[in-house]
Amino acid sequence: MKKQLLVILSLLIMLTALLTACSSNNGNAGNSGDGSGKTTNLEFWTFNELHEKFYQDMTKRWNEANPDRQIKLTANVYPYDDMHNKLLVALQSGKGAPDIADIELNKFPNFLKGEPQLLSLNDVIEPELNNLVKSRLDIYAKDGQYYGIDFHVGAAVIYYNKEILDKAGVNPDDIKTWADFESAGQKVLDQTGVPMTSLETSDLWSLWPQVAQAPGNDDFQTADGQLNITSPIVVNALNYQQGLLEKGIAIPVPGGNHHSEEYYGLMNGGGVASVWMPMWYMGRFTDYMPDLKGKMVIKPMPAWKADEPRSAGMGGTGTAVTKTSKNPEIAKEFLAFAKLSKEGNIEIWNQLGFDPLRSDVWDAPELKEPNKFTDYFGTDIFSVLTEVKEEIEGVNINEKTPTISDMFRTSVIVRILLDKENTEKVLKEAAEQLK
Amino acid sequence: MTDSALETAANTEAKRKAKRSGILYSQKFAPYYFVFPFLVSFAVFFAYPVLSAINMSFQEVLPGQVKYIGLDNYKDLWNATFLKAILNSTKYTIYTIVILIPVPLVLAVFLHSKRMIAKNFFRSTLFIPALTSVVVAGTVFRLAFGELEGSLMNSFVMWLGFEKQRWLGNGALAMSTLVILAAWRWIGINLLYFMAGLQNIPKELYESAEIDGASTWNKFSRITIPLLRPITIYVFTISIYGGYSMFTESYMLWNGNRSPNDIGLTIVGYLYRNGLEQNNLGLGSAVGFALLLITFVITIGQLKLFGMFRKEE
Numbered sequence: 001m002k003k004q005l006l007v008i009l010s011l012l013i014m015l016t017a018l019l020t021a022c023s024s025n026n027g028n029a030g031n032s033g034d035g036s037g038k039t040t041n042l043e044f045w046t047f048n049e050l051h052e053k054f055y056q057d058m059t060k061r062w063n064e065a066n067p068d069r070q071i072k073l074t075a076n077v078y079p080y081d082d083m084h085n086k087l088l089v090a091l092q093s094g095k096g097a098p099d100i101a102d103i104e105l106n107k108f109p110n111f112l113k114g115e116p117q118l119l120s121l122n123d124v125i126e127p128e129l130n131n132l133v134k135s136r137l138d139i140y141a142k143d144g145q146y147y148g149i150d151f152h153v154g155a156a157v158i159y160y161n162k163e164i165l166d167k168a169g170v171n172p173d174d175i176k177t178w179a180d181f182e183s184a185g186q187k188v189l190d191q192t193g194v195p196m197t198s199l200e201t202s203d204l205w206s207l208w209p210q211v212a213q214a215p216g217n218d219d220f221q222t223a224d225g226q227l228n229i230t231s232p233i234v235v236n237a238l239n240y241q242q243g244l245l246e247k248g249i250a251i252p253v254p255g256g257n258h259h260s261e262e263y264y265g266l267m268n269g270g271g272v273a274s275v276w277m278p279m280w281y282m283g284r285f286t287d288y289m290p291d292l293k294g295k296m297v298i299k300p301m302p303a304w305k306a307d308e309p310r311s312a313g314m315g316g317t318g319t320a321v322t323k324t325s326k327n328p329e330i331a332k333e334f335l336a337f338a339k340l341s342k343e344g345n346i347e348i349w350n351q352l353g354f355d356p357l358r359s360d361v362w363d364a365p366e367l368k369e370p371n372k373f374t375d376y377f378g379t380d381i382f383s384v385l386t387e388v389k390e391e392i393e394g395v396n397i398n399e400k401t402p403t404i405s406d407m408f409r410t411s412v413i414v415r416i417l418l419d420k421e422n423t424e425k426v427l428k429e430a431a432e433q434l435k
Numbered sequence: 436m437t438d439s440a441l442e443t444a445a446n447t448e449a450k451r452k453a454k455r456s457g458i459l460y461s462q463k464f465a466p467y468y469f470v471f472p473f474l475v476s477f478a479v480f481f482a483y484p485v486l487s488a489i490n491m492s493f494q495e496v497l498p499g500q501v502k503y504i505g506l507d508n509y510k511d512l513w514n515a516t517f518l519k520a521i522l523n524s525t526k527y528t529i530y531t532i533v534i535l536i537p538v539p540l541v542l543a544v545f546l547h548s549k550r551m552i553a554k555n556f557f558r559s560t561l562f563i564p565a566l567t568s569v570v571v572a573g574t575v576f577r578l579a580f581g582e583l584e585g586s587l588m589n590s591f592v593m594w595l596g597f598e599k600q601r602w603l604g605n606g607a608l609a610m611s612t613l614v615i616l617a618a619w620r621w622i623g624i625n626l627l628y629f630m631a632g633l634q635n636i637p638k639e640l641y642e643s644a645e646i647d648g649a650s651t652w653n654k655f656s657r658i659t660i661p662l663l664r665p666i667t668i669y670v671f672t673i674s675i676y677g678g679y680s681m682f683t684e685s686y687m688l689w690n691g692n693r694s695p696n697d698i699g700l701t702i703v704g705y706l707y708r709n710g711l712e713q714n715n716l717g718l719g720s721a722v723g724f725a726l727l728l729i730t731f732v733i734t735i736g737q738l739k740l741f742g743m744f745r746k747e748e
Binding site: 081084085088091092107110111113114115116117201202254255256260261262265266402403406409410411414415418419433 | 496497498499500514515578581582583586604689690691693694695696697700708711712713714716
């Protein structure tokens with residue numbers, strides 16, 4: 001008898017264990033609805049710890065301003081690829097997605113494929129539209145619906161190492177065009193032996209700003225979504241870069257991109273005289289290249305021809321509200337509070353060092369107050385931005401963007417810049433393959 | 436309730452019990468109870484995903500819009516990048532097998548020999564790499580094989596009098612870096628298999644060989660190698676799949692799935708790029724199914740070649 005009981009018991013335990021393992025865990029059940037006076041739980045995913053800190057701070061501010069609609073933000077920081085993959089699968093299967101999520105611009109088009117599993121944010125964006133840089137909203141839109149709100153404009157600028165330039169007798173303010181940049185680079189190379197700049201071969205931050213800053217609305221794609229990689233604006237930029245490498249004025253970035261440890265070390269030790277990257281790259285200087293403090297100056301990028309645009313909006317992270325959110329209204333309102341309000345935009349600058357989306361705060365007194373970025377780069381960071389305000393060119397982002405970017409990162413740039421193949425030939429072949 | 440009613444109830448109860456225990460203790464069913472947990476986990480975590488991946492490979496999978504598109508995904512597979520991925524994976528598999536079978540075998544023989552000193556020390560040092568995570572190892576290798584003069588490998592080759600190299604930028608060097616990383620990591624594991632195999636070879640065989648005057652080489656080639664055959668075939672088989680499914684090493688070495696000119700792109704890397712990075716799960720599933728077919732065909736062919744399907748003589 002006992003034996004039999006034991007067998008039945010163990011079978012039962014095994015079965016229940018299996019069943020509980022199989023039954024899906026429905027996650028954040030701890031929310032208490034939209035009822036007033038209660039705390040609403042919002043789950044948030046991001047790939048950047050700094051973003052999380054910013055949102056936690058904004059939660060505190062929200063709770064102070066809305067005592068009857070308290071929220072509690074549960075934030076998860078995952079590695080970049082992990083987070084996007086998880087989110088993609090969660091939204092595809094309709095289970096397990098958070099209420100709010102950060103989605104990086106390069107990945108965003110993936111989330112717009114098919115029926116977007118994100119909520120349209122038009123009702124919170126439209127009232128503020130006049131104060132926002134609209135080209136930065138269009139990159140997260142599909143069929144007239146906005147699905148994400150960015151942190152920043154991402155204006156591309158150029159960072160010069162003033163110490164090296166002074167040694168070579170070059171004044172960065174005299175560099176107006178890319179031709180000026182080349183001759184100044186030659187001078188720097190001759191006088192100091194240090195290359196003027198470095199070019200990315202496994203990412204697009206060196207090429208895309210140069211392509212996008214060309215006058216007109218086209219970059220790798222035309223404004224109406226046609227493949228545009230064989231056009232002169234792409235060919236010229238790549239030929240220019242090829243020339244810089246040939247003459248030794250530029251070197252390929254060690255590690256392939258400006259986010260590699262090798263590069264941080266090289267730049268920090270004064271191994272390169274300048275780099276063009278978006279405004280948000282400031283944080284990499286303050287965090288990874290401490291020895292350059294006080295030596296770097298930020299200037300507008302050179303233009304292709306005098307009086308042509310000197311910047312382009314690059315990169316970004318769109319924060320989105322998912323369709324599976326149980327409290328979509330409060331999630332949207334909180335997102336708007338954090339990223340569209342004046343207060344939020346000032347904090348985006350103070351805490352993250354990003355050039356905020358609202359152009360009407362750029363000359364606010366709060367943006368002149370000292371923080372770790374002004375300590376590093378000096379106090380006139382925003383004068384550069386207001387100077388190029390009208391010249392920040394947009395980029396064309398759509399469902400084809402990830403495929404085109406991959407093609408450039410893995411093959412086109414490598415073949416042209418490292419293997420020194422003919423630019424037009426490589427681009428033509430790539431265009432053929434992309435069709 | 437009357438007494439008789441109670442009695443019949445007790446009766447049927449007893450019968451039921453007997454029946455139940457009959458099922459529980461029947462020799463016919465008992466084995467199935469024991470394999471039941473495995474069957475369930477196999478069905479849930481293996482069979483179901485494989486079948487739904489095969490199904491998905493004929494679909495265009497988009498949120499809210501899943502539709503069948505016939506063989507389109509497989510037609511899309513026929514492109515230069517995927518062929519390059521297959522070629523890379525094949526090369527990697529061949530090189531790792533060429534290194535990871537003879538080297539651990541010889542090392543195992545050394546470590547098994549009575550004359551070897553500091554056996555435990557070598558045993559553990561050779562095994563430690565297998566315990567490090569691929570992510571950590573990949574990152575360390577990426578820095579060690581960096582392209583600047585100061586990187587470990589470049590200072591080494593420059594000390595030897597060569598030029599500095601772009602280890603991860605050139606096809607042949609990149610492949611050798613991957614193979615070095617694999618060799619460093621897997622020698623310990625394969626060593627363990629071969630050591631276990633060696634322990635099963637009866638000592639008497641060697642003793643009688645010695646009496647017959649066999650040399651060390653003769654003992655190794657006539658006794659050790661033939662008797663290790665089952666282990667060798669096992670290691671060979673798992674190495675084929677291990678080689679073809681390699682992904683993390685290449686992903687970590689290039690800090691993302693993007694090696695210049697795709698010199699480090701593997702089949703799984705291609706799956707990851709299409710399925711997740713470009714949100715095309717249908718094409719990704721097709722890549723996965725192709726990988727399954729490739730490894731299946733090679734493994735079956737290989738096992739047939741070694742005569743694993745022949746009946747024991």
